Amino acid sequence: MENGFETEDDGDDRGLLSDRIRNALTDEIAAGRLAAGAALDEQQLADRFGASRTPVREALRQLAAGGLVELRARRGGVVARMTPERIMEMFETVAEIEAVCVRLATYRMTPLERSRLIELHELSRPIVESGDVNAYDSFNRQFHETIYCATHNGFLAEQAIAIRNRLNAFRRTQLRQGERLSRSRDEHEAIMQAIAEGDGEMASRRMRAHMLNAATSLSRFIEANKPA
Amino acid sequence: MENGFETEDDGDDRGLLSDRIRNALTDEIAAGRLAAGAALDEQQLADRFGASRTPVREALRQLAAGGLVELRARRGGVVARMTPERIMEMFETVAEIEAVCVRLATYRMTPLERSRLIELHELSRPIVESGDVNAYDSFNRQFHETIYCATHNGFLAEQAIAIRNRLNAFRRTQLRQGERLSRSRDEHEAIMQAIAEGDGEMASRRMRAHMLNAATSLSRFIEANKPA
DNA sequence: TTGCCGCTCAACGTATACACTTATGGCATC
DNA sequence: GATGCCATAAGTGTATACGTTGAGCGGCAA
Known part of the structure; x- marks a missing residue:
């Protein structure tokens, strides 16, 4: 035992x-x-x-x-000592790398990859409605990793996944509360829109904002739940 | 022995x-x-x-x-099997990360850091004239690492250094030929200009181009020297 | 009282021995 | 002749013993 x-x-x-x-x-x-x-x-x-x-x-x-x-x-x-500052640094880094990924992906993804991403995004609608946080987390990972792969830069994709995992090791609790889910999906929607228009710069800015929103949400959560 | x-x-x-x-x-x-x-x-x-x-x-x-x-x-x-494709992927990744760094650095660097960077850049003029490739390599590393630090994001800086080192492990020969030195310095000059104007986006684009130029230069060098 | 020197011990770094897994070659069978 | 199984061997994974280093501490001298 x-x-x-x-x-x-x-x-x-x-x-x-x-x-x-x-x-x-x-x-x-x-x-x-x-x-x-x-x-x-x-x-x-x-x-x-x-x-x-x-x-x-x-x-x-x-x-x-x-x-x-x-x-x-x-x-x-x-x-390793993980100060809140360092966690925010990691979040910013992830946000910037994701922004790079979505820009490259916009310019490089094949029609097949594009339709696969659209399909994935549509799949998230019922998940948000159901409020299943774990399912959304799983979907979300897939969504972002699909974008990494669509950069057609395997090394960059690996780095993105590695840093994301490293950050996940310090997510001590479920980040996404109920209302965050629909906001997250809205932000995905905006990113998809930019991708559809072939505007990589726009997609990049929206992705960065999306990631920083998630970080802010987390940081507020930590603040609220931190031991007195 | x-x-x-x-x-x-x-x-x-x-x-x-x-x-x-x-x-x-x-x-x-x-x-x-x-x-x-x-x-x-x-x-x-x-x-x-x-x-x-x-x-x-x-x-x-x-x-x-x-x-x-x-x-x-x-x-x-x-x-590890390092194909030319993978090396190019790594170069692109470094280029993108450096581009992110210089954008953030432009918006965040302190006056002291700015003057330090200007000072460093000026130091490179005699080095280029002397044609000392090793000295330029050393300067170049300092120049770029100074920018990493100026992001005020220690984690991002660490990642940048790590990937740069990883790439260096596969630089089997001196990359920079004589003429490349002055072109490299000119590109640094253009980046410095954008930083001075506070235009992070411009600095970012120029840094990306700078890094990709270096990569292209390397790739041509490899092509020319590859075993028949 | 303070500062330095040397001792002691705990913990890490390295060497070596053993266990277990996987790959490979031969042999039997279809 | 091809295929599948089994035995053997090579090589990694783990255990354990020993060497070595750095930190803590006590004593001695200034």
Whole structure:
């Protein structure tokens, strides 16, 4: 039972131990159970996961590469300190990269990709009406990733996904409240309009605004729910 | 003597072994001595560097995180395959990110940062006249990194530097020929002009063109020097 | 009392041994 | 002759032991 893992008590011992430890630590950091700045003792973690130091080290190195952990040689690691300022910086960066993506995508997407995107966007209407936040989150990811791919620049798409994932690790709670869903869809609509007109610059500006709206919404949410 | 390292026969045994192996492998990949797609056997590398598999593994993981190596679970690693298309994708991505940076920097930089940038730019005049390519390369890095910092977005700056470094690992030869130096400086001049006028959009467009010029120049160079 | 030196110990970095998975070659069968 | 299965081997994943370094602390001298 007590093996240090959270969600794998169903006997899921498959996969690389180092990967499972990495995922577990990612979750714990994302959930805030491992506070920013907390020391990460390798032996201690190894004991907690019932493993040796080796896979723990591998996991820590990967997390460090992803920016969730800071490692100093011979001094051990700590959970990366994520100030609100830094989170906003990350949001701005994502917003700018998404803006770049949608501009390139507008100029480069094939008719097939365009119709696929339109189709996807239409799919979101019933989701918004149902208010299913998880479903919308899933759709939203697809929508944005479809745009990344339509840039026809695989490297840029990878970077966009990587940064987006990195940011998601710090989304400690569901960002999108009910009313945000319809606003989000309206903003998508405006972006789609610009794409349809072939105006990449316009699409870019609208995407940037869309992302910054989401960030502001999140920031207000955090402000409202922060521990007194 | 034969310890597998290239440039450290002066007894420089300092630093972490894993880091030294990582640097050595980075160099070898960058120089093309380790061809793309080449298998990376851990034991074999360990023997070559006179070390054990442990630091080699650490090095490989770090390289994988940086994108120079691809690792498949229980199947070992290979040097990442870098097609010309992918390199161009990376250049475009850098160009777009730099364009974002200079736009934000134009709107946000402090007077001190502005004068620092002007000062740096002026410094490049004698370097161009001297034709010292290495000195220009060093200046150029400083110039661009100064702009990154002036965005006042540390995360974005980190991303920009990371991608730029990643790209540098594949610059197998000196990119900038003599004539390119003065053209590069002229382009910097145009960017500075836009910054001075507070026109971030203009600075952005010029930066994008500047970066793509450099990429085109490189691509022509590669084309001309590629093995028959 | 303060500052420096050296000690001690905890934690990381590296080496080595073992376990497990995957790939490959040969053999049997269809 | 082709295909599928099994045995063997090569190589990665993990465990553990040892070396090494940096930090904390106490003692001694100025």
